[in-house]
């Protein structure tokens with residue numbers, strides 16, 4: 001089974017690319033989605049977050065207050081490291097389980113949509129890597145719009161990751177997502193053909 005690591009900078013367009021892949025029948029393991037599953041009400045990780053970061057991180061509904069925790073960890077790297085140390089082992093374990101399941105099911109290819117692929121050395125799991133890239137200006141604008149953040153808040157989030165330019169340098173292939181979605185889809189199509197991964 002060929003494993004393709006899919007990454008980029010925050011708000012560079014990974015989810016947009018992932019959605020296209022899923023719509024076209026490819027299996028995608030989404031680390032962000034798993035990171036939400038492991039903190040659902042009743043999960044031990046949610047209790048650990050309450051214990052380490054305070055009960056004010058849990059909403060009256062019993063769910064994690066993602067906005068509040070995000071505001072804290074993206075302006076405090078020690079707190080972010082603490083959160084990462086709680087969640088990353090759980091996320092990794094779930095990803096490995098799903099990989100195993102897909103492998104047993106005879107999948108030919110799987111995409112690993114992982115924002116911190118290079119930061120956490122998970123590119124070693126992948127046969128090839130794709131980075132979804134945008135200019136700093138587009139990244140900032142899209143992140144501010146999507147998450148209703150100020151420019152300073154958005155810059156802090158961008159700064160919490162490896163510079164996108166460095167990810168581009170490490171990638172086997174780069175998708176430029178500055179243009180229209182159709183532009184991006186055309187690049188993906190071409191790449192999948194080049195790598196002989198088209199399903200048609």
Ligand SMILES: CC(C)(COP(=O)(O)OP(=O)(O)OC[C@H]1O[C@@H](n2cnc3c(N)ncnc32)[C@H](O)[C@@H]1O)[C@@H](O)C(=O)NCCC(=O)NCCS
Pocket residue numbers: 009010011031032035066067069070073080083084087091114115116160161
């Ligand atoms: C801090 C949290 C609660 C904020 O939640 P929120 O719903 O606002 O954001 P979401 O989870 O959709 O993440 C949005 C993007 O932020 C970036 N990001 C998230 N966590 C981190 C992190 N620890 N370090 C650097 N970038 C991160 C990623 O690019 C991600 O795609 C959440 O991101 C979280 O639990 N992060 C820790 C787990 C993690 O590392 N997730 C990302 C990779 S698996």
Ligand SMILES: Nc1ncnc2c1ncn2[C@@H]1O[C@H](COP(=O)(O)OP(=O)(O)OP(=O)(O)O)[C@@H](O)[C@H]1O
Pocket residue numbers: 008009010011012013014015016017032115142143146177178179180181184
């Ligand atoms: N080609 C495009 N043109 C205009 N807007 C776009 C384009 N691609 C993505 N967007 C928008 O930019 C924002 C970020 O895209 P997306 O959520 O796919 O990024 P991401 O890399 O998955 O982000 P994160 O790392 O935060 O999960 C979204 O609001 C999305 O709708």
